[in-house]
Amino acid sequence: MRELMVNLGERSYPIYIGEGILNDIASLFDKHGISRKSPLLVVTDDHVAQHYLNGVMSSLQNGGYTAASAVVPSGESSKSLAMLESLTAKALEAGLDRKSAIVALGGGVVGDLAGFVAASYMRGIRFVQIPTTILAHDSSVGGKVAVNHPLAKNIIGAFHQPELVLYDLSTLQSLPARDVRSGLAEVVKHGLIWDAEFVTWCDNNAEKLLALDAEALGYALYKGCSVKAAVVSQDERENGLRAILNLGHTIGHALEAVAGYGEFQHGEAIAIGMIGSAKLGVRLGAPEDVYTVTRRVLGKCGLPVRLPEQYDTDAIMKAMMHDKKFGEGTVTFIVPTAIGKVEINKQIDVTMIRDIVNELKQEADWA
Amino acid sequence: MRELMVNLGERSYPIYIGEGILNDIASLFDKHGISRKSPLLVVTDDHVAQHYLNGVMSSLQNGGYTAASAVVPSGESSKSLAMLESLTAKALEAGLDRKSAIVALGGGVVGDLAGFVAASYMRGIRFVQIPTTILAHDSSVGGKVAVNHPLAKNIIGAFHQPELVLYDLSTLQSLPARDVRSGLAEVVKHGLIWDAEFVTWCDNNAEKLLALDAEALGYALYKGCSVKAAVVSQDERENGLRAILNLGHTIGHALEAVAGYGEFQHGEAIAIGMIGSAKLGVRLGAPEDVYTVTRRVLGKCGLPVRLPEQYDTDAIMKAMMHDKKFGEGTVTFIVPTAIGKVEINKQIDVTMIRDIVNELKQEADWA
Known part of the structure; x- marks a missing residue:
């Protein structure tokens, strides 16, 4: 079992990564101050519930915890204020008090939703x-939680750090292949922004990762979480450095919005976005391998490296201009300067981004 | 003009109290880091809007700010998730970004609602x-913001400190007499928990306060805010000391719930609650004047000191047991030990509270 601390002063917390961790859930909860005197609420989605809910509930109950559960429909549409209201009712009915905890069992949607319930219930x-999921290695570190508004994604939320994160590698074995690939996009991103050596490791181990080799996966998640934790420790509330985690996301979010949510998986959209950022980096003076290596590693992970032609460039640009990362009219982009290094560039010309989007349609498909 | 700092480390902020402050709104905003480059959203209710919205909007615009406004129906029912959704839409339409501010112009309902919009919009x-209002001197210090759930008041919220508080005494001149009296209950409460000298001052100046004498009111609000600020500075997130601010609130909230919200004003309900707490204090050994002085000062402020007989004791006790201040099954009460002093007593017998509730029905009316 690997253990990693996210250092945030009095809000610091550990991440455990290993096989079969869920069998030890009660002792780990106890070790990290989750009270047996106050009831818990486990939130999950209908897909995950089938595989793991019963196991988690009985581990908790056998370990002396009182726990209720709530199952929401899987998918982005559960990140709504209506679901916040219904989960708050569940929490009240189950008698959760200020010393209770809410447990998010699932991927990013469940984490964001249950996290915002925890952030707002009795004011936190x-x-x-x-x-x-593999993708959730990203969202489970850093405390960003939120629900969607009909007009904008993640617009109603909070920074609310967990007490602990339990990453049981066994739960990843049931992941659909497309979810595996999509999750690897954020893993590779963490290498690209921070750790050239880890990018080389991904380049050499992509096959093992796609095959869900437990040792390789444990290492990759540990490294991905470590980079995220290092960045978040330096800038918890996204006042500066934390923006580098958005590598590939500005174009990626615009693609998701234009294609309609659900068309691209998040990791697929940001893979294309990262190719775009790499091209931008090279155009601004980074060595050519920023583009070739980025493209090769993402391609090896089975991710798309070309933007399908049917998506209208004007529509993509318009969606991008609504993205909340454009503060006070300036156009900010995360730009690679080398493999494992990026800069926050606030002076990127919009026409250059438009060129890049058009070029992304001319890329060759991978292998 | 009086100025007071709420000391919360990097979240410290000033409160300005005086007549005509709203004329200087733009320069005070500028002084405290509210950016002119990002749009503002002013949230108010339909009563307050009639008197002050145009003035505030033109002061802001003349001072170089871009501001949109949103008017909600007055009253507790506006503290809802539906209103959060609609105000978030307003904020998006007005183009609010991460450097924008939300301005709460009104009483406690507007402050709680607009504050939670600010706490959650783009994660804060x-x-x-x-x-x-006078009552809002209490809710405007300390950063507690929330909306209601159909099953519980203030259950969905956050701790979110303002950048500054502007208390223009001129806006209090249009307050209905009942709101003045109700607001004074929290003013007196701040004396009762912390400052015996201020209780004596209230005893001697109740008439001036009821007559809205600007000098007396300015002093009383300054003292009330000072006590609240001192308590909150020591315990921002209500882990201990802050609970003393709940003097009279356990019985008070139960009365509000049983009578139906709106039947009692908040200050009226907690006035009765504070008489109950004083009786409990005396029963547990406090000097007799804890009861006589508490009763006299609240009576002089025109507040009820007797519980009307029609309210069923069983129903009140049941409502009290659902109150979220009862953590892990223990019955905690804020109990006066002298005028200006209280203790947090976690071992209060429920039957003693029941006796007190019954005795409150036997009190004589004031004067």
């Missing part, structure tokens, strides 16, 4: 993340 | 309080 109670 | 943006 404890929160535990049990991610069951 | 700046927030300014412009209280227009």
Whole structure:
């Protein structure tokens, strides 16, 4: 079992990564101050519930915890104020008090939703993340939680750090292949922004990762979480440095919005976005391998590296201009300067981004 | 003009109290880091809007700010998730970004609602309080913001401190007499928990306060805010000491719930609650004047000191047991030990509270 601390002063917390961790859930909860005297609420989605909910509930109950559960429909549409209201009712009915915790068992949607319930219930109670996807290695570190508004994604939320994160690698074995690939996009991103050596490791181990080799996966998630934790420790509330985590996301979010949510998986959209950022970096003076290596590693992970032609460039640009990362009219982009290094560039010309979007349609497909 | 700092480390902020402050709104905003480059959203209710919205909007615009406004129906029912959704839409339409601020112009309902919009919009943006009631001197200090759930009041919220509070005494001149009396209950409460000298001052100046004498009111609000600020500075997130601010609130909230919200004003309900707490204090050994002085000062402020007989004791006790201040099954009460002093007593017998509730029905009316 690997253990990693996210250092945030009095809000610091550990991440455990390993096989079969869920069998030890009660002792880990106890070790990290989750009270047995106050009831818990486990939130999950209908897909994850089938595989893991019963196991988690009986581990908790056998370990002396009182826990209720709530199952929401899987998918982005559950990140709504209506679901916040219904989960708050569940929490009230189950008698959750200020010393209770809410447990998010699932991927990013469940983590974001259950996390915002925890952040707002009685103005904030404890929160535990049990991610069951590779993608969630990203969202489970850093405390960003939110629901969507009909007019904008993630616009109603909070920074609310968990008490602990339990990453049981066994739960990843049931992931659909497309979710595996999509999750690897954020893993590779963490290398690209921070750790050239880890990018080389991904380049050499992509096949093992796609095959869900437990040792390789444990290492990759540990490294991905480590980079995220290092960045978040330096800038918890996204006043500066934390923006580098958005590598590939500005174009990626615009693609998701234009294609309609659900058309691209998040990791697929940001893979294309990262190719775009790499091209931008090279155009601004970075060595050519920023583009070739980025493209090769993402391609090896089975991710798209070309923007399908049917998506209208004007529509993509318009969606991008609504993105909340454009503060006070300036156009900010995360730009690679080398493999493992990026800069926050606030002076990127919009026409250059338009060129890049058009070029992304001319890329060759991978292998 | 009086100025007071709420000391909360990097979240410290000033409260300005005086006549005509709203004329200087733009320069005070500028002084405290509210950006002219990002649009503002002013939230108010339909009563307050009639008197003060145009003035505030033109002061802001003349001072170089871009501001949109949103008017909600007055009253507790506006503290809802539906209103959060609609105000978030307003904020998006007005183009609020991460450097924008939301301005709460009104009483406690507007402050709680607009404050939670600010706490959750883009995971938290700046927030300014412009209280227009006496009662709001309490809610505008300390950063508690929330909306209601159909099953519980204030259950969905956050701790979100404002950047500054502007208390223009001129806005209090249009307050209905009943709101003046109700607001004074929290003013007196701040004396009762912390400052015996201020209780004596209230005893001697109740008439001036009821007559809205600007000098007396300015002093009383300054003292009330000072006590609240001192308590909150020591315990921002209500882990201990802050609970003393709940003097009279356990019985008070139960009365509000049983009578139906709106039947009692908040200050009226907690006035009765504080008489109950004083009786409990004396029963547990406090000097007799804890009861006589508490009763006299609240009576002089025109507040009820007797519980009307029609309210069923069983129903009140049941409502009290659902109150969220009862953590892990223990019955905690804020109990006066002298005028200006209280203790947090976690071992109060429920039957003693029941006796007190019954005795409150036998009190004589004031004067």
